Amino acid sequence: MSRFPERGRRAGASRLLAAAALALAAAPAAAGPLGLGRAATPAEVAAWDIDVRPDGTGLPEGAGDVLTGEEVFAEKCAYCHGDFGEGVDRWPVLAGGQGTLTDERPVKTIGSYWPYLSTVFDYINRAMPFGEAQSLSPDEVYAITAYLLYMNDVVDDDGFVLSHENFSEVRLPNEDNFRADPRPDTPLAKAAPPCMTGCKDSVEITARAVILDVTPDADEDSTAGISVD
Amino acid sequence: MSEKTSASRRAFLRTGLAGGLAAGGAALAAGAARADDPLITDLEAQPWTQYLGDGVDAAPYGLPSEHEAHVVRRNVAWLTADPVSSVNFTPLHELEGIITPNGLCFERHHGGVAQIAPSEWRLMINGLVERQLVFTLGDIMRFPRVTRAHFLECAANSGMEWRGAQLNGVQYTHGMIHNVMYTGVPLRHLLEEAGLKGSAQWLLPEGGDAAGMTRSLPLEKALDDCLIATHMNGERLRPEQGYPARLVVPGWEGNMWVKWIRRIEVGDRPWHHREETSKYTDLMADGTARRFTWEMDVKSVVTNPSPQAPITHGHGPTVLSGIAWSGRGAIREVHVTTDGGINWHQARIEGPSLDKSMHRFVYEFDWDGAPLLVQSRAVDSAGFVQPTKNALRKVRGVNSIYHNNGIQTWAISSEGEAENVEIS
Numbered sequence: 001m002s003r004f005p006e007r008g009r010r011a012g013a014s015r016l017l018a019a020a021a022l023a024l025a026a027a028p029a030a031a032g033p034l035g036l037g038r039a040a041t042p043a044e045v046a047a048w049d050i051d052v053r054p055d056g057t058g059l060p061e062g063a064g065d066v067l068t069g070e071e072v073f074a075e076k077c078a079y080c081h082g083d084f085g086e087g088v089d090r091w092p093v094l095a096g097g098q099g100t101l102t103d104e105r106p107v108k109t110i111g112s113y114w115p116y117l118s119t120v121f122d123y124i125n126r127a128m129p130f131g132e133a134q135s136l137s138p139d140e141v142y143a144i145t146a147y148l149l150y151m152n153d154v155v156d157d158d159g160f161v162l163s164h165e166n167f168s169e170v171r172l173p174n175e176d177n178f179r180a181d182p183r184p185d186t187p188l189a190k191a192a193p194p195c196m197t198g199c200k201d202s203v204e205i206t207a208r209a210v211i212l213d214v215t216p217d218a219d220e221d222s223t224a225g226i227s228v229d
Numbered sequence: 230m231s232e233k234t235s236a237s238r239r240a241f242l243r244t245g246l247a248g249g250l251a252a253g254g255a256a257l258a259a260g261a262a263r264a265d266d267p268l269i270t271d272l273e274a275q276p277w278t279q280y281l282g283d284g285v286d287a288a289p290y291g292l293p294s295e296h297e298a299h300v301v302r303r304n305v306a307w308l309t310a311d312p313v314s315s316v317n318f319t320p321l322h323e324l325e326g327i328i329t330p331n332g333l334c335f336e337r338h339h340g341g342v343a344q345i346a347p348s349e350w351r352l353m354i355n356g357l358v359e360r361q362l363v364f365t366l367g368d369i370m371r372f373p374r375v376t377r378a379h380f381l382e383c384a385a386n387s388g389m390e391w392r393g394a395q396l397n398g399v400q401y402t403h404g405m406i407h408n409v410m411y412t413g414v415p416l417r418h419l420l421e422e423a424g425l426k427g428s429a430q431w432l433l434p435e436g437g438d439a440a441g442m443t444r445s446l447p448l449e450k451a452l453d454d455c456l457i458a459t460h461m462n463g464e465r466l467r468p469e470q471g472y473p474a475r476l477v478v479p480g481w482e483g484n485m486w487v488k489w490i491r492r493i494e495v496g497d498r499p500w501h502h503r504e505e506t507s508k509y510t511d512l513m514a515d516g517t518a519r520r521f522t523w524e525m526d527v528k529s530v531v532t533n534p535s536p537q538a539p540i541t542h543g544h545g546p547t548v549l550s551g552i553a554w555s556g557r558g559a560i561r562e563v564h565v566t567t568d569g570g571i572n573w574h575q576a577r578i579e580g581p582s583l584d585k586s587m588h589r590f591v592y593e594f595d596w597d598g599a600p601l602l603v604q605s606r607a608v609d610s611a612g613f614v615q616p617t618k619n620a621l622r623k624v625r626g627v628n629s630i631y632h633n634n635g636i637q638t639w640a641i642s643s644e645g646e647a648e649n650v651e652i653s
Contacts, residue, residue: 032422036371037354037362044363045355048492051433051443053500080310090310101516106628108507113518116501123503126441127340130314133439178510181522185624186616189608194564196573202653203569203602205640209397209536209649 050134052122056168059121063163064143066150072140073147076129085109085151095151098173111152115175117167121145297323302333303400308389313341314440316383318404321530321552322538327378327408327580327587331462334407336469337383340439343489347473350437352419352457356495359424366473369457372414372422377456377479378586380554382406382525384482384509384631390618391627394638394649399535402637402649406554408587409470411477413458416451420495428497434476437491444485445499446478450523454479457490480556480585481523482631484509514626527615528634529553529563529590529607540645544598551576553588555609562608563590569602569638569652576605601641602652618651 052058074083082088085095097107106112110120125141127133136144146162149155154172162170267274293300304317316337319329336342347366355361383405389395396402425448432451436442446455456477459466466472471488478485484504499505499521511519531551534540540547549567553560559582564573576590590605607615618635640650 032360032362032424034372034418034422036368036422037364040353040355040361040363044353045361048353048435049355049494051435051494051500051502053496053498055498090307092310101512101518102514106512108512110507113512114506116506119501119503119506122443122500123507126443127439127503130311130340131439133340133441177517178506178520179517181519183522183524183526184613186620187614188612189614190612192614194573194606194608194614196564198572199570200653201571203571204653205602205650206653207393207651208640209394 050122050126052118052125054116054118056118056164059118059164059167060138061164062138062142063161063165064139064141064146065161066143066146066155066158068139069143069145069147069150072136073144076136077144080130085148094148098153101174101177109152110148111154111173113174114172115178117145117149117170117172120148121167299323300333302335302404305396305401314339316405318400319407320537321399321404321406321532322535324532325550325589327552327583327589328462329407329409329587331409331464331467331470334381334409334461334467334470335383335405337405337483338438338440338469338488339442342469343436343438344468345437345473345489350473350491352474352490353492354419354423354495355492356433357426357429357497358420358495359426360422362423364419366459369414369419369459369474372418374412374414375456376410376412377477378408378410378581378583379477379479380406380408380525380585380587381477381483381486382528382554382556384484384522384525387633387635387637388630390635391622391629391633394651397536397649399530399532399637400537403530403532405483406552406587408552408554409461410463411456411458412460412463413456413474413477416455416457416476416493419457419493420451423495425495429495431496431499433492433494433496433500433502434485434487434490435492435494436471436487437489442484442487442504443500443502444487444504445502445521446485448495450478450481478523480525480558482509482525485523509631511625511629511631513629519629522632525554525556526632526634527553527555527557527560527607527609527611527613529560529605529615530637531565531603531605531639534603534641534645534647535639536647536649539647540596540641543645544596547594547596549576549592549594549603551590551605553578553590553605553607554586555607555611555613556585557613558610559584559586560588560590560607561610563588564606564608565590565592566604566606567594567601570604570636573606598643600643601639602650603639603641603647604636606636 080088080091081094087093093109095109095111097109097112100107121141124144142162146160272279300320300323302317304315309315317335319333319335350366352364386405387402390402430448432446432448433443434446457474458477459474461470466475474490476487476490511522529551531549533550553563563576565576566573574592576592579589579591582588615634615636621635638650638652639647641647
């Protein structure tokens with residue numbers, strides 16, 4: 001059996017495609033140091049390169065309005081995320097929570113926390129609806145994104161149309177509240193060598209594990225507010 | 230370090246020896262009254278001695294002893310909405326040494342376990358490169374490969390403990406970690422094959438599963454030590470660990486180690502995708518958030534004793550065992566306390582000390598049967614010291630979810646039972 005069955009099966013076709021790609025490329029570069037791999041065709045790159053950046057790079061052409069978004073959302077998203085993005089059971093909350101980031105229980109949503117709208121488009125387009133990823137058309141993703149902006153009070157006009165043309169004009173409210181990693185934020189050994197003997201006078205237990213039964217069918221009510229990430 | 234260690238070792242040997250002799254004396258005295266052990270004297274109680282066992286064809290892929298059936302990954306159903314986008318935990322209290330067996334490596338995936346045949350797997354490199362390329366697995370196996378042990382820790386490991394002691398078991402408080410010997414191709418080789426353009430600064434590795442996992446990875450890290458791994462602990466990757474190929478990002482948070490990797494885009498700016506904005510950013514008490522907090526800081530935990538692994542042998546010679554690791558290098562020292570941090574002892578680092586790999590530490594002592602407050606504290610080769618949980622809370626508050634590397638306390642009762650507590 002061939003060690004590379006795909007080569008055996010589709011050798012002819014892929015060689016043709018590779019040749020076409022090379023012909024299309026403006027200045028076909030020489031092979032890499034080992035000459036391994038083959039050139040990706042433009043159609044292959046287009047099929048997989050679906051990512052979107054905050055500056056709008058990668059957005060497909062298209063448009064969608066709030067009311068259309070509401071319809072698509074009700075049909076394809078609401079049974080997990082709630083009609084208004086409020087989240088059913090433990091499925092993620094997508095709207096609300098503005099002004100809660102300093103609360104005891106912050107609610108992190110697109111409107112309260114996410115820095116960039118491109119992330120909303122990119123994520124829905126690549127991963128939602130959960131269990132049927134990459135099934136939405138660009139217009140549907142624009143419409144849902146417009147609806148989520150509306151549900152998060154970022155736009156207040158239900159006639160708002162979001163498209164690849166006005167996309168980069170929309171800013172999310174929490175964009176400015178992200179910082180670079182400042183660690184170390186606790187002392188290093190050279191500044192504060194760890195104490196080895198007589199480090200404190202006395203010790204008391206100040207808290208005990210609140211969940212004594214962590215078996216998989218533990219009582220759900222006792223665990224409100226804890227999340228893994 | 231070594232002076233103190235050997236001094237305490239000598240003390241242990243002295244008391245251990247004395248204790249052993251005393252116990253031996255007691256056993257002799259009781260010997261007359263005690264019945265013979267049928268597991269020694271009665272052949273019928275030892276069928277394995279009399280009858281033949283399974284042949285070599287009984288288990289073409291071997292499994293652990295049936296008596297180890299309780300040693301499994303466990304999940305906590307209420308943590309997430311659906312087991313398909315969830316997490317399970319490594320049973321750290323059942324393991325020794327530094328390598329995590331493949332079937333016990335914790336799992337976190339966001340769209341279930343993708344099943345990809347090796348012949349149907351492709352890896353594309355596109356973006357700011359001279360040649361946009363597609364590799365098959367056969368191509369990957371022709372690049373120079375390396376083998377290295379690294380820990381993978383989820384940034385949310387111990388994340389449930391920010392507000393206080395919550396879960397009673399090291400499997401749940403610390404089990405989102407595993408340590409594996411990977412074999413793979415340095416990502417640098419693949420990027421050289423494609424030829425980086427001058428403006429290249431960031432990569433976007435992307436998974437081929439239904440979550441389409443993406444993370445922005447600075448080029449510098451990719452060229453330094455990242456791998457496209459095909460093997461773990463000598464065999465092919467397990468499906469739940471990204472078969473047939475995953476990204477290895479040594480020392481950095483597990484979410485970046487994209488599984489079922491299908492594509493690497495080269496760009497000049499980060500993408501700010503969902504897993505580096507909505508998730509894996511650290512919310513501070515003042516409402517600002519830290520982003521791109523990639524390194525996993527120095528951390529350690531005592532795995533035995535712990536709530537799922539109490540001391541059952543009573544007082545006398547006792548082995549305390551634990552693990553330590555740092556995303557910034559190797560572990561230099563581990564300190565252990567049994568009195569809640571009044572006095573600390575140097576633990577012995579046992580087995581290989583490798584860069585960005587789990588370390589095993591042990592501390593042997595003579596337990597007098599009194600209650601203990603056990604902690605461990607690690608120091609890494611970059612000079613980082615594992616902080617207390619309260620020191621972290623003071624700087625970060627309690628809502629950051631990620632990067633909780635605080636010192637863990639187990640309260641051991643005089644019966645040897647352990648509980649997750651916090652202390653002053």
